[in-house]
Each structure stands twice: as structure tokens, then as C-alpha cells.
Amino acid sequence: MRLAPQPSAQPLRLVVLLLLAAAVSTSPVLSTGCPDRCVCDDQLVVQCAGQHLTTFPVNLPLATRQLIISNNRIVELPPLALNYLSDLVYLDCSNNSLTEISESTFGNLRKLAYLDLSFNTLIRIEDRTFGPLASLVMLRMTDNPGLSEIHQDAFVENAALQVLDVSRNNLTAVNITSLIALPTLRSVGLSGNPWSCECDNEDLCLWVHLEGFKFQGFISCSYIVGLQLRTLCHQTLGSWDYLFFVVIGFVIFAAVPPVNFQDCHEVQLDCGPTESV
Numbered sequence: 001m002r003l004a005p006q007p008s009a010q011p012l013r014l015v016v017l018l019l020l021a022a023a024v025s026t027s028p029v030l031s032t033g034c035p036d037r038c039v040c041d042d043q044l045v046v047q048c049a050g051q052h053l054t055t056f057p058v059n060l061p062l063a064t065r066q067l068i069i070s071n072n073r074i075v076e077l078p079p080l081a082l083n084y085l086s087d088l089v090y091l092d093c094s095n096n097s098l099t100e101i102s103e104s105t106f107g108n109l110r111k112l113a114y115l116d117l118s119f120n121t122l123i124r125i126e127d128r129t130f131g132p133l134a135s136l137v138m139l140r141m142t143d144n145p146g147l148s149e150i151h152q153d154a155f156v157e158n159a160a161l162q163v164l165d166v167s168r169n170n171l172t173a174v175n176i177t178s179l180i181a182l183p184t185l186r187s188v189g190l191s192g193n194p195w196s197c198e199c200d201n202e203d204l205c206l207w208v209h210l211e212g213f214k215f216q217g218f219i220s221c222s223y224i225v226g227l228q229l230r231t232l233c234h235q236t237l238g239s240w241d242y243l244f245f246v247v248i249g250f251v252i253f254a255a256v257p258p259v260n261f262q263d264c265h266e267v268q269l270d271c272g273p274t275e276s277v
């Protein structure tokens with residue numbers, strides 16, 4: 001049996017639309033002007049870097065395509081104001097005081113291709129945070145010293161993602177299941193995190209070795225440590241595991257281009273002495 005349509009749905013929608021229209025016509029975020037202390041150009045670039053801002057700028061042109069609010073002390077990205085900017089392609093929020101990004105923060109930014117959240121004070125990333133960003137190509141989220149958790153499904157919907165940099169955070173583990181599935185991912189920055197050498201990073205170790213060319217810099221978690229982790233994490237090795245070793249070994253020697261050792265100055269995944277594993 002089909003559910004009858006809710007009799008109140010249509011009027012309710014109308015009310016919501018009217019309210020939205022009212023909000024739009026009075027909203028300070030919608031204007032053709034330019035926010036205080038920012039510079040706006042006719043290419044729809046709004047530049048507000050280093051202006052001692054503590055709150056997100058108001059009075060942003062509705063058609064803004066690039067917004068640069070780096071080097072301020074902004075503590076929050078207000079979802080309502082941000083989501084009016086549906087043409088936004090480039091958003092640089094680096095070097096602020098952001099501690100939290102809510103599920104609705106980026107809800108309407110479907111054209112956003114570049115997002116920089118580096119040098120903030122983020123602590124964790126939830127699963128839906130980046131979900132709406134269907135066009136996101138590059139995400140920089142480095143140098144958040146307390147960032148210790150990224151939900152395993154945080155990037156599931158970012159099918160356009162090519163470059164992800166989570167260097168110099170406080171990450172000990174990352175579940176790579178959804179990263180592996182991203183079709184165009186070609187570069188991942190992992191350096192400067194306190195990666196653990198426990199079984200939960202076994203897959204990360206092997207992935208790094210299998211696709212070393214994707215990783216900026218070099219990861220010290222060697223193929224051997226990866227294999228040792230696999231041996232230790234699977235108390236008894238089945239025939240599948242031996243097959244796995246053979247396949248992995250073959251792929252490494254046959255297919256992986258050499259890692260660029262010029263970028264290898266940073267030891268990233270500090271797996272330490274194998275006895276401690």
C-alpha cells in the first residue's frame with residue numbers, strides 16, 4: 001500500500017520558501033558589496049587573509065568563487081553563511097582557530113574543488129563532514145596538532161579527490177578502505193604523524209609500499225615490517241596469506257615505479273624496532 005501524501009506538505013514547503021525568501025532579502029551575507037577588511041575583485045575573488053578577523057566575514061558577494069580567509073583567528077565556519085556561496089570553487093581557511101566542522105558546514109558547496117583547513121585546531125573529522133563536496137579535488141588538512149581521528153568513511157563520497165594531505169597531525173591510524181576506492185587519488189601526504197605499528201595499520205603499511213608513488217615523501221614502514229605485521233596480526237598464516245605475499249611481492253617488483261628518494265627526507269611512519277611490534 002502506498003502512503004498518501006501528507007496533506008500539510010505543500011503549504012509547509014511554501015512557508016519554508018517564504019521564510020527563506022525573507023531571510024535572503026534581509027540577510028547581511030548576500031550583497032554585491034565587499035566585506036569589511038577584505039578586497040574583492042571582479043574575478044569574484046575575495047581576499048581577507050591576515051586581517052585579524054575573529055568571525056567569518058559578512059557581506060560576501062553571492063557569486064564569490066574564491067574565498068581566502070587564511071591567517072586570521074576565525075573560530076567557526078557558519079553553515080548558513082557559507083552555504084549561500086554555492087559557486088565557491090576555492091576556499092582557503094588555513095591558519096585560523098577552527099576546532100570543529102559540522103555535518104552541515106559544507107552542505108551546499110558542490111562546486112568546491114580546493115579546500116585548505118591546515119594550521120587550525122581541529123580534533124576529529126566525522127563521516128559526513130566532506131560528503132557534499134562532490135567536486136573536491138584537493139584537500140589540505142595539515143598541522144592540526146590535536147587532530148587524532150578521521151572517520152573511516154570521511155572521504156567515501158569524494159570521488160573526484162586527487163590530492164589529500166594530512167601531514168603533521170596527531171593521527172595514529174587510518175582506515176584505508178575508502179581511500180583505496182577513490183578512483184583518481186594520486187597523492188597522499190602522511191608525514192609527521194605518530195603512526196602506530198599495531199595491527200590496525202597493517203593495511204596502511206602494505207598500501208604505502210604497493211603504491212609508493214602516491215605518497216609525498218617516504219614512509220619508513222618497510223615492506224618487511226609490513227610483512228611482519230601481517231604475520232603477527234594473523235597468528236596462523238593460511239595459504240591465502242602466502243598467496244598474498246607472492247602477489248604483493250610480484251606487484252612491488254614488477255609494477256611500482258621507484259620512490260623518489262629526493263623527497264625522502266622525512267621519516268613518516270615510524271614503525272620503530274620490529275621487537276616492539
Ligand SMILES: *[C@@H]1O[C@H](CO)[C@@H](O)[C@H](O)[C@H]1NC(C)=O
Binds near residue numbers: 050071072119
Ligand atoms: C598565521 O597567521 C599569523 C597572523 O594571524 C601569522 O603571524 C603567522 O605567521 C601565520 N602562520 C602560518 C604558519 O602561516
Ligand SMILES: *[C@@H]1O[C@H](CO)[C@@H](O)[C@H](O)[C@H]1NC(C)=O
Binds near residue numbers: 145172
Ligand atoms: C594526541 O593524541 C594523544 C592520544 O592519542 C593525546 O594523548 C595527545 O594529547 C594528543 N596531542 C595533542 C597535541 O592533542
Ligand SMILES: *[C@@H]1O[C@H](CO)[C@@H](O)[C@H](O)[C@H]1NC(C)=O
Binds near residue numbers: 152153175178200
Ligand atoms: C574500515 O572501514 C570499513 C568501512 O569503510 C569497515 O568495513 C572496516 O571494518 C574497517 N576496518 C577496520 C580495521 O576498522
